[in-house]
Structures are given as structure tokens and as C-alpha cells.
Amino acid sequence: MSGEDNLLKLVEAEEADENDYRLQEQVGFILRKAHQRHVSIFAAHIADLTxxxxxxxxxxxxxxxxxxxxxxxxxxxxxxxxxxxxxxxxxxxxxxxxxxxxxxxxxxxxxxxxxxxxxxxxxxxxxxxxxxxxxxxxxxxxxxxxxxxxxxx
Amino acid sequence: MSGEDNLLKLVEAEEADENDYRLQEQVGFILRKAHQRHVSIFAAHIADLTxxxxxxxxxxxxxxxxxxxxxxxxxxxxxxxxxxxxxxxxxxxxxxxxxxxxxxxxxxxxxxxxxxxxxxxxxxxxxxxxxxxxxxxxxxxxxxxxxxxxxxx
DNA sequence: TTGATATCATTTGCATACGAATGAATTTGA
DNA sequence: TCAAATTCATTCGTATGCAAATGATATCAA
Structure with a gap:
């Protein structure tokens, strides 16, 4: 395998890494959604208080x-x-x-x-x-x- | 045990139930705190974007x-x-x-x-x-x- | 004792978050 | 086809949530 090939693989790996970022699987994103859902359930049961x-x-x-x-x-x-x-x-x-x-x-x-x-x-x-x-x-x-x-x- | 005793126990049980509510153990409360912590960590790494x-x-x-x-x-x-x-x-x-x-x-x-x-x-x-x-x-x-x-x- | 610190509360500014109302454009269905 | 329903976006009002600045009071330490 040539040096160029190694460099190419490295670049591809970095780009794949970035393209691979899945927002929907990040803990912060899901935590935010879980919290939203809870607030919505809360509001359905207790309308006059947050x-x-x-x-x-x-x-x-x-x-x-x-x-x-x-x-x-x-x-x-x-x-x-x-x-x-x-x-x-x-x-x-x-x-x-x-x-x-x-x-x-x-x-x-x-x-x-x-x-x-x-x-x-x-x-x-x-x-x-x-x-x-x-x-x-x-x-x-x-x-x-x-x-x-x-x-x- | 008299009827009054039973009634008393029932009332006490209900009150104990209410006094027993532990906010810190409720999923909504902890979810909110976990989310706050995440936002704080996020801000420490990425200051210019929410x-x-x-x-x-x-x-x-x-x-x-x-x-x-x-x-x-x-x-x-x-x-x-x-x-x-x-x-x-x-x-x-x-x-x-x-x-x-x-x-x-x-x-x-x-x-x-x-x-x-x-x-x-x-x-x-x-x-x-x-x-x-x-x-x-x-x-x-x-x-x-x-x-x-x-x-x- | 008094000057430096720390604590308690308030205010301002900015950024979500969402319900409700509104208006414009599109789609549906009788 | 055309009226009703839906969708897309905006606006308004209210409620967190937090950083930073400020002022009042209290505590600490030299």
C-alpha cells in the first residue's frame, strides 16, 4: 500500500467520522426530548401550574x-x-x-x-x-x- | 381494634403518603437536572452556540x-x-x-x-x-x- | 476595628419552549 | 370545481433558564 493510499484512508476516516455524527443518538438531544415529553405529560395532568x-x-x-x-x-x-x-x-x-x-x-x-x-x-x-x-x-x-x-x- | 382506630390509620396512611412525596426522586425533577447539567457541559465546550x-x-x-x-x-x-x-x-x-x-x-x-x-x-x-x-x-x-x-x- | 470577601436578592439581556391566534397557500373531498 | 380542511409560517404572550452587573447586608481576617 502506498503512502498516498494511507493518506487517503486517513482523510476518508476523518470525513466518515464527521458524516457519521448522529444527532438523534446523542445523549443531550434525547435528554432534551425526554424532558419535553415529561413537561407535556405534566401539563396534561396539571394545567394551572408548571x-x-x-x-x-x-x-x-x-x-x-x-x-x-x-x-x-x-x-x-x-x-x-x-x-x-x-x-x-x-x-x-x-x-x-x-x-x-x-x-x-x-x-x-x-x-x-x-x-x-x-x-x-x-x-x-x-x-x-x-x-x-x-x-x-x-x-x-x-x-x-x-x-x-x-x-x- | 375499634372502627375509630381503623379510620385513624386510614387517615394517617393518606397523610403519610403525601408527606412521603420526595421531589428529588421524581423522574421529571431528575430529568430536568440532568438536562441542565448537559447544557452546562455543552456551554463549557462550545461557548458561541446553544x-x-x-x-x-x-x-x-x-x-x-x-x-x-x-x-x-x-x-x-x-x-x-x-x-x-x-x-x-x-x-x-x-x-x-x-x-x-x-x-x-x-x-x-x-x-x-x-x-x-x-x-x-x-x-x-x-x-x-x-x-x-x-x-x-x-x-x-x-x-x-x-x-x-x-x-x- | 475595618477593609476585603462573601452572601442574598434584584435587574437586565438573551435564548429556548410552547399555546393560541392569524394569514397565506395548498390539498382534499363531496 | 370549490368549499372545507390542512399545512407552513409568523406573531404574541407567558414562563423557564442563565450570565453578568449591581446594591445591600453580613462575615472574615489582618
Whole structure:
């Protein structure tokens, strides 16, 4: 085999490599689609709340009063994002805000009675949403998938 | 055991059920976090393009000229979203638009020379991004995870 | 004590993401 | 054929999501 042949093969290999890139098989692309599907299932069951809004209420229900930023870190939202979510929940009377007595930087967030009612009503529905999202998998597959997905975060 | 006891147990069971809801273990919540992590890894490797923009270029590189909506369906974006993405790629000279000669409703999208150069340069980096995203998993786990993730879409 | 750091929150700007409404062009079907 | 339905694209409104800049407060350290 000549040197030219080797060079040609090398070039072809590189080009094949590039032509071979399959977007549909990349983890980021599928992750984005899986997330979209989940959001769509969520919306079909809970029309008046988004997943981030639900997450904020569920976490407040779980831990009680917290500061806005602390809540954000508990539900994986940066300060700018959590502010918008909390503002909208406040506008709807589901949470209420107050100032921290000691640390004047902190903005405390609490569920209102209406917020507590809402989250109590929605949690059983949220279970259905989880179930429907995972419906394409068998019970065993669900366990495997959740274990591996958790490793990716 | 009295009837009151049974009723009490039932009520407690329901409340325990609700108190037991663990947001951090729900597939939607973890999916959102996994997606966030991927986007962050992507941004660390490719600063001047978002994942959706990259997806549009990669798909155009793959299939060649298509209509805007067709491209959207290939990369899982609705019409409103894909318009914004393509507008920004056009503004940067990475794609060009033209009207379909026969079907005057259609807006055709093509890579420019600059767009082709960009995607050719970025595809190897995109492979690194996929690899880093999946780095917490072993090779075997990657195969399992990708198989199950694909079943969810 | 006080100056440097760090934390909490807000604001701005940009980029998805999608429902709903609209308009133009095409296709279908009675 | 022609009215109804469909498709393609655009626009508007709302909601994440994040980087960067800013201001107020709190903490740390020399």
C-alpha cells in the first residue's frame, strides 16, 4: 500500500467520522426530548401550574419556611429563575414573603393556606405523572433507569 | 381494634403518603437536572452556540436543504421555537433562507459556507460533550442508559 | 476595628419552549 | 370545481433558564 493510499484512508476516516455524527443518538438531544415529553405529560395532568412552580410548592411543603435562594438551591434553580417562579406563585396567593428578622438580606418564603391545599391536592396527581412518564419501561427497567439517571446529576 | 382506630390509620396512611412525596426522586425533577447539567457541559465546550442552534446546524449538515418547519420536526422544535433559532443563525451568517419555488408557503433553509465550516469544526467537540456528559457511567451502563432513555421518547 | 470577601436578592439581556391566534397557500373531498 | 380542511409560517404572550452587573447586608481576617 502506498503512502498516498494511507493518506487517503486517513482523510476518508476523518470525513466518515464527521458524516457519521448522529444527532438523534446523542445523549443531550434525547435528554432534551425526554424532558419535553415529561413537561407535556405534566401539563396534561396539571394545567394551572408548571413543573418548576410545582417543585417550589412541593419543596416548601416538605421543608417549611426557607429563604428564596435556599429554596432555589433545593430545587436546582438559580437566583434569577427562582425569583420569577416565586413572584408568580405569590401573585396567585400560593406563597407569601416576609423579611428575615436577623439577616436583613434574606427573603423568607412560606406556603399560604391556599398553597398548602393546592400542593396536598396535587401530590397524588404528581405520582400519576411520574408513573405515566415511566410507563414505557418495565418495573425493573424503571429501577435501572432511575439509578443511572441519578448518577448523571 | 375499634372502627375509630381503623379510620385513624386510614387517615394517617393518606397523610403519610403525601408527606412521603420526595421531589428529588421524581423522574421529571431528575430529568430536568440532568438536562441542565448537559447544557452546562455543552456551554463549557462550545461557548458561541446553544445546543438547539447546534442541533439545527448538525441536522442541516446531515439532510441538506429543508423547510423551516420540516427542520423543526427533525430536531423536535415547534414552529415558533425553530423560527427564533433560525433567525439567530441567519443573523450570524451560518444559514441562508430562500423561498420554495413551487410551494410558496415554504421557507427553505440552507447552510452557508461559513455554517458548513462551523459544523465540521464543532462535530468532534460535540463528541467530547457527549462523552463528558456520560462520564459518570461505565461503558455498559451507558449502553443500558441510552437504550432506556430512548424508550422514554 | 475595618477593609476585603462573601452572601442574598434584584435587574437586565438573551435564548429556548410552547399555546393560541392569524394569514397565506395548498390539498382534499363531496 | 370549490368549499372545507390542512399545512407552513409568523406573531404574541407567558414562563423557564442563565450570565453578568449591581446594591445591600453580613462575615472574615489582618
Amino acid at each position: 413543573p418548576p412552580q410545582f417543585a417550589a410548592l412541593a419543596k416548601l411543603h416538605d421543608v417549611g419556611e426557607t429563604s428564596q435562594n435556599q429554596l432555589g438551591s433545593l430545587i436546582a434553580m438559580d437566583a434569577a429563575t427562582v425569583k420569577g417562579v416565586i413572584d408568580r406563585l405569590k401573585a396567585r396567593g400560593l406563597v407569601e414573603l416576609s423579611k428575615h428578622e436577623v439577616d436583613k438580606r434574606r427573603l423568607l418564603v412560606n406556603l399560604t393556606a391556599k398553597g398548602r391545599d393546592a400542593i396536598a391536592r396535587l401530590i397524588p396527581i404528581a405520582r400519576d405523572i411520574t408513573e405515566e412518564t415511566l410507563a414505557p419501561l418495565s418495573a425493573k427497567e424503571v429501577a435501572t433507569f432511575m439509578r443511572l439517571l441519578a448518577k448523571l446529576t | 445546543p438547539p442552534q447546534f442541533a439545527a446546524l448538525a441536522k442541516l449538515h446531515d439532510v441538506g436543504e429543508t423547510s423551516q418547519n420540516q427542520l423543526g420536526s427533525l430536531i423536535a422544535m415547534d414552529a415558533a421555537t425553530v423560527k427564533g433559532v433560525i433567525d439567530r443563525l441567519k443573523a450570524r451568517g451560518l444559514v441562508e433562507l430562500s423561498k420554495h419555488e413551487v410551494d410558496k408557503r415554504r421557507l427553505l433553509v440552507n447552510l452557508t459556507a461559513k455554517g458548513r465550516d462551523a459544523i465540521a469544526r464543532l462535530i468532534p467537540i460535540a463528541r467530547d460533550i457527549t462523552e463528558e456528559t456520560l462520564a459518570p457511567l461505565s461503558a455498559k451502563e451507558v449502553a443500558t442508559f441510552m437504550r432506556l432513555l430512548a424508550k422514554l421518547t
